[in-house]
Amino acid sequence: MAIIVRISEVAGKVGRQVRTRGWIHRKRESGGIAFIVLRDSSSTVQIAIKKDSVDDRSWREAAESAVESSAYVTGTVKRESRAPTGYEIEADSFRKVGGSEPFPITEYKSTELLLDKRHLWLRSRRMTGIMEIRSFAFRYCREFLDRQGFYEITPPLITKAGGETGANLFEVDYFGNTAYLTESSQLYAEAMVFPLEKVYSLAPSYRAEKSRTVKHLAEYWHLEPEMAYYDNAKSMKLQERLVSRLATRLAERHGNVLEELGVDTATLRKIRPPFGRMSYEKAVEELNQRGVHKKWGDDLGVEDERALTADEKKPVFIYNWPKEMKPFYMPVNPKDDRTVLCADLQAPQGHGEIIGGSERIWELDELMERIAETENEKGVKFNLNNYAWWIDLRRYGPVPHAGFGMGMERALKWLLNLEHIRDAIPFPRMINRMEP
Ligand code: 4AD
Ligand code: MG
16 A cells, blocks of 8 residues: 655655545535545645445445544546645545544634644644744754754742842742742753853743733744853844744745745745844834934833834844833843843844843842832832852852843744734743633
8 A cells, every 4th residue: 555645745755646634624525526625734735536446335434524523535646727825636545533523713714713632623624724934933943052062951840039129920839838930941041151151042931021012822833042251243244044943944945834824935035144133222222213202211111122123124133222211131231231131132124122132240249239129110029039049150250141031922923924912832821811
């Protein structure tokens, strides 16, 4: 019996007998012929099953099988201009594997229905394409960093303290004590630069953000590299190379899937270094010039981000933000003590921030001063006990270091031009959804 071929390989086998398998994507019957569009992870192909040319069992099982049933098919490949992909398999045999009840996703697809039936909607061609690209995006990020001599590390996700603002932590009952789901693995990555120097984690981060926006998930996958002896400028160079590699690799190797998703691969191929760099101060000036009234110290909202990146095809760094707006671990800029040494990478077309990064305060005295100052500025009480181990790192051979965090779903939302971040992850967690 012929070996199984993937459906994407069928086109290369005209005139030959093949055996394939998949799920029934669509089906119709006319005058003793059943036309089935069969789908596997790679593609779809039309199957023609003629009552007179197959055995009784094949005809019966094909006739009985509803949409989404799974099946094996053996037959001869033909060119067929009327078939959706231009090819057809004329079946010799059809065998049902698992039958299907009437599929609940039909022509009428409300957003809520598609989210409620997410476990089934993931089979759609669109979601299959996105999930395929997602898998390769993870792979290319890892590949890039691995080749730069990084080690992948695996941080804990249950923590005693927040790593960022701490305002959006999910609380967990940890054997009677309070713990939190991590909002960033940075503090652990910092500990691991001592043994390994250049590390990254690719792990979930949790944010109990009450905001319902198209850019926020409660659980997202966070790529967090951390590098000994890097300053912010060197970290930014690494960031643009990483993002460029990701965009161009996807465009070079996955053109068909990207086109099916409506993505312009020519734009992705042009995502090459250097990216634009603009200080926060310059960004505020620029906004005022465009008629958006902003003063120094104001945060930038979605519309501001959109205005700043409107003419850009590539992402843009906005660096050296006011220190009141950024976390306690960022060092003060020696050239302007109102700001800290950090950068956010803004994706074009209003897709928003895809990376946040900074140098880290690495000397003990400076860190303790900054923590005390942060308490005064923000009125937050720092529970130093929760950070004792992390502060401790500054006692034993500290070195300058820097790092950044890229939200994988934010990056995918931009690269695939998705309307909503929830489609960049198979099972989105959002303020009003934790099922399926
Ligand atoms: O800017 P953030 O909060 O920075 C950190 O967590 C640093 N500790 C990272 C580091 O230096 N190791 O988050 C980093 C990135 C953002 O730029 C954004 O891409 C993503 O994480 N992000 C979210 N993605 C989806 N949903 C959310 N609610 C997100 N919050 C942040
Ligand atoms: Mg940020």
